[in-house]
Amino acid sequence: MNTSPSLEAPRLPSNLLLGLIAGLAALMLIVSTGLVFFYAPYEAKMGFVQKIFYFHVPAAWMMMLSTPLMLVSSILYLFRRKPFWDRLGDAALELSIVFGALVLITGPLWGRKAWGVYWVWDVRLTATLVLILMLIAAKIVRSYAGPNRKTIAAGLSLLSVLNAGFVWVSVDLWRGNHPEKLVATLEPRMKLTLFVAVFAFHLIYIALLWVRLRVSKLEDQAQELERLASEAGLED
Amino acid sequence: MRPKAAQQKAAALGAEQQKAAALERLPRLGLLEVITDAGRIAAKDLRVELRSKELLITTAYFGFLVVLVFSFAFFRGDAPIQGIAAGILWVALAFSGSLGLNRVFDREQRGACLKALLLSPVSRAAIYLGKLASVLFMMAAIEAVVVVSVIFFFSLSLSLVALAWLGAVLLLGSLGYAIVGTLLGAMLSQAESKGVLLSLLLYPLVLPVLIAGVKATSTLLETHPNYAELGLWLKLLTGFDAVFGVAALWIFEPLLMD
Secondary structure, three states: OOOOOOOOOOOHHHHHHHHHHHHHHHHHHHHHHHHHHHOOOOEOOOEHHHHHHHHHHHHHHHHHHHHHHHHHHHHHHHHHOOHHHHHHHHHHHHHHHHHHHHHHHHHHHHHHHHHOOOOOOOHHHHHHHHHHHHHHHHHHHHHHOOOOHHHHHHHHHHHHHHHHHHHHHHHHHHOOOOOOOOHHHOOHHHHHHHHHHHHHHHHHHHHHHHHHHHHHHHHHHHHHHHHHHHHOOOOO | OHHHHHHHHHHHHHHHHHHHHHHHHOOEOOHHHHHHHHHHHHHHHHHHHHHHOHHHHHHHHHHHHHHHHHHHHOEEOOEEOOOOHHHHHHHHHHHHHHHHHHHHHHHHHHHHHHHHHHHOOEOHHHHHHHHHHHHHHHHHHHHHHHHHHHHHHOOOOOOHHHHHHHHHHHHHHHHHHHHHHHHHHHHHHHOOOHHHHHHHHHHHHOHHHHHHHHHHHHHHHOOOOOHHHHHHHHHHHHHHHHHHHHHHHHHHHHHOOO
16 A cells, blocks of 8 residues: 555645745736736827736737647657646646637727727637637547547647647738737836736746646546545445 | 576577567558558558448538538529638538548447557558548548539539649648548547537637638639639648648657557
8 A cells, every 4th residue: 555645735835935926926916907007108099998908918928828838748748648747738728728718808808999890810819719719629628538538638739739820821821910019119118017917927827837737736646546445445 | 507597598588689679660660561551441441431331422412411501591582692602612521521530430449440450560650641541532522522512503613724723722621631630530539429529629620721721712713713822822731731741640659559
């Protein structure tokens, strides 16, 4: 029975650090919201609606951070088979969906004002939408596909990133109207506000990723214990 | 005594090594071997299919029905609406193709054939390529029916040149579709509720193929096709096929390892 995994509680320093990061994230989010509403100037053409920008852009950046992380850990899991890479890939996949959904919710609200319509078949919009659809499908598969679902989900994560690239190119050939990168040309106060928001989002991302990894590790351990228990003939 | 024991040990080790080396050589990994093995698998599928014609008839008939339903749905006055034929062609292909993809691996599930195939000394790449070839064959049958019925219901007139180009578009497009579809079908072959999962994954993944296919086909259906635009979409399709083909061969092995 020495082989049984222990369901040890996470150690204190790690708890402390996680709490610190989460606390700082909450604080920074409050600060950034304050900056967004009371510090950053009104944008001339868009007015109040432009403030969505400070939420939309950081969320999009987090998605762009999360997706490569998911890609790399999925590839590593496919070829190395270490449970850690599966957990990291899964956590990054979930966070990509969460931040991608934020992007897709805030984007149309802004687009309605800027373009007069909620949705256009623009390069970034379409690529993001298809990526998120694929990731949701991958998550569904990971939950329901049976015995080798983890491997399948890792393979799908890889395919969905490849696919998003192709959607990008194909829609680019077709049409385009998303605002170009304008961060460099921003007014200084707007820039500061944006960077505070981005910093806050990074902290939130790290905290969420950490918690998610911990949850999946505990889930894996619990499953292992269940398996051992049923092997040992213990029912319920 | 001692040297003899060492010798024996060495001999045993040598034999062991030889055996291991032979085992290592067992999956036939040479390019020619992979191609011939893939050909055998495809030929086996084809022979099974031609005896029953179950898959070909059901999917091709389904493709015809999809075109029929769409042409009922999009009528104005007595004539079908112009300009939507290309879209309907590709939607019909995508739908009936996914119906077929579900079944291609069903056949292997019966009697644990897939397990036997995986245990046989052919490489994974050969299994994938063989299945890809049989999916492509099925797609060709569907396309023959769907293209003819779209031309019929939408009274299209295509020049021979345009028809040849349409063939190229369909070939590259269905290759991309089959590359993705075969990989997904294999991945999900052991999954529960795989029919739904396959459709959930397939349509978003083949979206670039559908976009390029529809755009290329609709320019071909115009009276004066824009060949510069057509070239662009053909390039995109070729790129998709190349990238996803390589990726599929790369991840097919680890995906089927369990």
